[in-house]
Amino acid sequence: MNIMKHDQEIFDSILNEVVHHATNFFNDLEDRAVSTHSYNLPKNELPEIGSGSRAALDFFTQNYAKSLSGSAGSRYLGFVTGGATPASIIGDWLVSVYDQNLSNSKDSIAGYIELETIDMLKELFLLSNDYSGTFVSGATMANFVGLAQAREWIAQHYGKSTSIDGLYDIPQIKIVSGTPHSSIFKATAMLGIGRKSIHQIPCQENREAIDITKLQEYLELHKNEPCIIVANAGTVNTVDFDDLVAIGKLKTQYNFWLHVDAAFGGFAACSPLYRELIEGMNYADSITIDAHKWLNVPYDSAMQFTRHQQLQVAVFQNNAAYLGGSIENPDFFDLTPENSRRFRALPAWFTLKAYGKKGYQHLIEENVKLAKQLGQKIDDSQYFKLLSPVRLNVVCFSLNKESITTEMNNHFLSNLNQQGNVFMTPTIYNGVPAIRAAFSNWRTEEKDIAIIWEALLSTVQDFESQLIEDV
Template identity: 55%
Template structure:
């Protein structure tokens, strides 16, 4: 055995203790660690050492060269994208995932797949989904959307008498995909699936909102003359967390022939709260659903779920025909349900956090985050420096800077956010809403409290004064 491998194996307890201490220091200091990396020094590529360094020296080099560039994106004042953190229990589970290193593909290989099955059932309870849905973990919302749309593609083809999984798309007419304000990952998935970004048919939104105009949708479906198609509904748009009316879309499914995919990446967590769960009414009409775990569930990155009513179609698409995997059973292994053959046990952090905090814990997180979004919205409404671009419906605030004589351009928003983010105490991202450049504040971290919003507000106003001087 290599001398460093042998030494590290003999000293694994001490090595992991050093790593634990480093991680604990990071978590203890997370409120003081910048949300934005300012120093790019030390990132030049190093050469591979022929003899290696051993685990302890490798850790020392990491600390010296890269640790200072690790940002507090898992902290309370990171409002970019829609980013959660990691609850303590989720972190416990994630550490065990790496230690156990299970391949969660075969149902009988270990208890790993049983953990995934149970976690999917816990999540169905959390979201109020009927038991008829099956589910599986994937790497993120993009891949969950990919899986859902792949199932939808197979459904459309079957309706037309084709089997894409066996014969490809060569003889299939273009598949129509219909939506009002799809997330960019939907378009990316269309590209990867060979359906093409340009085959997205955009339906008008309700005036002043991002939710789909149901009458316009029905008119389109009428004109489609029964040709099977895919409707992508939003359960929480990225700019304003707007929801398509799923109840009305459910009624349309009784009259028209379409596959309904619901992108509920983070908006699906509205179901956790009695105050907001009405937004999810009608979700039971979905043929496939995307929910992201590393957003509002607050588990480490690389975790999302896809749910579907069409497991047989899913198997048609993702079945892995390899002799060493055995015969396909009535209860297929996960290797036949997702794009991956080898799969990390990413369900375990979700299992830990769901068991640790339950539905009440997630109701509290969702409602607190939404309340803080309302706090920020009120500050903006009362401010002369900023103005809202849209009503705040859940946990995302969409706003812009007030420049008086003209609306801020995207370049001006970018310049302003550079000042904000380089402050290091809060982080925001740019957007464009209804053609107007603006700023998004996505509040989805379990740590975030009102004091954090006060600091963020101070940072925004300080940057505004600096920008105008």
């Protein structure tokens, strides 16, 4: 018997079971442990003869589903992980059903939908019309694409092309930033520029925002050398923003490429309350914004925007340079490292059409309000210390101890996360082992703050008791 054909014949019945499974997960998400740390691994082998989709679903449900975390839920505050809106899930399921290969824009209307989605996102983020954009897998890849264009821009300054000549005949490329994200370091390694090429400029006192005076001093000292400035529109620890207006104005005096890493901070544009934080973003040559963060679409999804599509094509074109074609009429496979890729734009299109500007304004403002509420509780508490003002959606804090070790911090976090009521991640801020709580899920409500706070208090009180016993 052809099992695939049999599955096709009963496909509607199987899908009904999948919908039931998914609905149970979606509706019971708030009762699921936010993170899972222990589980039994069943013995499983590749079958000689398969048993069909229904049996596979049953095995998955019985053996694996219970041990998947509730990271899509309202109290997962680790990293900056958005949930998936109902509309984005619909779009993502249809991506698999239609199974379009978005290597080019001419096979179907899918390409038009992606371009339409990019236009809607430009409007959401208040980007000028001279930007073009493309979907990629995440912020790391968006930063890679932006820095690849910047690398080509510098090479062309010296009369070379990295895509043809490589990096061998040009001076070392310099990347300048105040608090670059780890993905910037990874991108320089992948691009052959090297991690040592990153020059970190001092930040303002008790800030993660670059000191503009120090930046200008650096640019003046290297006035005859083109460089790349990576500006932050939302750092991961404290959601601090570089002064994009001031940096943009420096472009009239100095020769540099401005890349803005706005992975989640770019969403400040959605609210008139926080819009001023991204003022000046339109000075950028390239921009990174992550969709599976605050847009709340399923993994994986991000966008890269650029003002220099021809440089982008020079790097990523799918045809040899001497063949032409791609330069004059670039398609999706000429714009990013991927040739074949999934229809990533569709979940974003669905959620934007379903909820619009007002829906995302509410999401951003609600998350920020809740982050500030938690920040206030921490600031008022004898047990914790707020390390930075809550500027947007991340609370950065530590245990209120004179001396905190990384081991102590991680032990507290492990105890907190193992309860299953909330999940937070460790960091280091100004040399202090710290904790990050990132609010970016559409589900999160005030009742969650009460649960989160109770989890923090019970964990820290147990932790204090344990420290006394150890002494």
